[in-house]
Amino acid sequence: MAKVLQTAGTAMAGNATLGVRALREDYCKPSNRAEIPRNLNAISEALEVGKFERVASQEREDFPRFRYLFESGELLPPAVFMQALELGAYETINGAQLLFDPEVLVLRDNLVISYKALVAKIRQKASKEIDRLPDAMIRKFASAWHAWESAWLRNREVHAVEALQPSVKAILALEPLIISAEKERLLPWPRVQHQKAITLKCLEGFVHAFGELAASVLPSNKREKDHDARLLLLMDHVLSLRGEKLKTQPYLLEKLSSAPNVVFPDHQVTANEASTLLGSHALAPRDGQGVPLESYAFKLLGTSGDANQGNARGDLAQKAADHANELLSAFEGLKDMLMSLKSTLEHIDPALDKDDAFVATLQRFERAFRRSRRLFLEPDNLA
Incomplete structure (x- = not known):
């Protein structure tokens, strides 16, 4: 670095x-x-x-x-x-x-x-x-x-x-994501589905740019090495299944989980195939090599009613709701902080690693992302 x-x-x-x-x-x-x-x-x-x-x-x-x-x-x-x-x-x-x-x-x-x-x-x-x-x-x-x-x-x-280049790149990647998400709310079916696919592409671009920003500011043990945008979609899906909403309404990624052709790894595939699927985005389903988001969530969490049952799946479903709230709230905080920097880039101290508020916002998102990824994107959880 x-x-x-x-x-x-x-x-x-x-x-x-x-x-x-x-x-x-x-x-x-x-x-x-x-x-x-x-x-x-x-x-x-x-x-x-x-x-x-x-x-x-x-x-x-x-x-x-x-x-x-x-x-x-x-x-x-x-x-x-x-x-x-x-x-x-x-x-x-x-x-x-x-x-x-x-x-x-x-x-x-x-x-x-x-x-x-x-x-x-x-x-x-x-x-x-x-x-x-x-x-x-x-x-x-x-x-x-x-x-x-x-x-x-x-x-x-x-x-x-x-x-400040990593911050600038992150902001430039965030702006089209915000614009596309806002367009979704104005479009009728089925045009909204095409817009959701665009929003997902923008989200993938942003999480990649954010990874570079985190690498320039945070130590390696405080950041996630691979940001998979689909984890954010899965967390949105968890909230939508339970009928829950964030306190900050509406949140940017609300209902993006219904974007078309989002594939998650099938636990029955080989380790190499699962690794490949985890590293790819918005792929069309292929027999034996991936499952749609809804099926993946069902295998992992069951139905929304399972959260009320006193069993392991019900406990995981409740954990999922807690993690979803924290991760999506952290994402909202990250978004707001980066957009607030846009008009101050010529004035701020470039040593962002010394900015306690900036570092805390990044670390909160990275911590929430790492915990959710470990719990919901690892193949063993579907076994």
């Missing part, structure tokens, strides 16, 4: 100004770190008095997701300079190591060198040895800050866009 650091890129980064690494580490020490805000304030005052080139980059305004770095209103925010001092060859987002361009690292070093030259002059000014900071040094620092800030923010935006 993580991007391999390229040898060529690392070698170019190593060509940044020699000796600056030790200087950066020195400035990060507590004693020198404490002086940075005061030094930057002195430089800012000199910039305001004199007529110098623009210091703030246009990227401050162009990339909304980084505006928080400059919300204090300071021309030279100390926190941004600290990021320059601490900047490595790459940043890690959602577990992926994303390389900075070698240009960014060289510009970072130029900024640090320009700062070093001014630190001595600032001390001289504080002790009244000089009246003002040299214009040439101020101009050089302003140019170095502007160049580094501009390149750094552009690189970070590129990294953010790359890191």
Whole structure:
């Protein structure tokens, strides 16, 4: 999942100004770190008095997701300079190591060198040895800050866009699913059946895209490896048999279980054939190789009346209803969360693996999916 650091890129980064690494580490020490805000304030005052080139980059305004770095209103925010001092060859987002361009690292070093030259002059000014900071040094620092800030923010935006691609793909796959499901409610029979087949195809596309999103955010032990869309149809069928409804009504996949030509594995086929069927979608039934959804559910759960009987099948039918409610509710939560991201993709922090609410929503769906799959899609349950 993580991007391999390229040898060529690392070698170019190593060509940044020699000796600056030790200087950066020195400035990060507590004693020198404490002086940075005061030094930057002195430089800012000199910039305001004199007529110098623009210091703030246009990227401050162009990339909304980084505006928080400059919300204090300071021309030279100390926190941004600290990021320059601490900047490595790459940043890690959602577990992926994303390389900075070698240009960014060289510009970072130029900024640090320009700062070093001014630190001595600032001390001289504080002790009244000089009246003002040299214009040439101020101009050089302003140019170095502007160049580094501009390149750094552009690189970070590129990294953010790359890191958010799985989320974008999931949203793009979800939108046609929502549109198709809404069309179903408007169409008469038999046209609605054709639309249900389209909705099922859209659902398959979405669960595939969601799998890529989950892989980019969640650890392997917290996610499902193979999302079979038919499990969601089976859970919808369970609710429809029992006449139950989710609290969030209507839910997106309601009545999609009646989509045509949905096949489940027959427990009488060989293990290899069952494995093949479990990995395929919306296949037409073939003798001895698959059963329609209704037959599969009957073999697994019996009739809706069996849920009231004190036997193993009745217990499984009640479990099925509980699992169906949880899985479909989790799906609704996942859908709502992804659609809420659509209008904020240019603003949000791309490190979604650090977003507790986002991770919790994904984990809830994955947990519900894994439990339901283990209980209702494993061939041994039909034996």
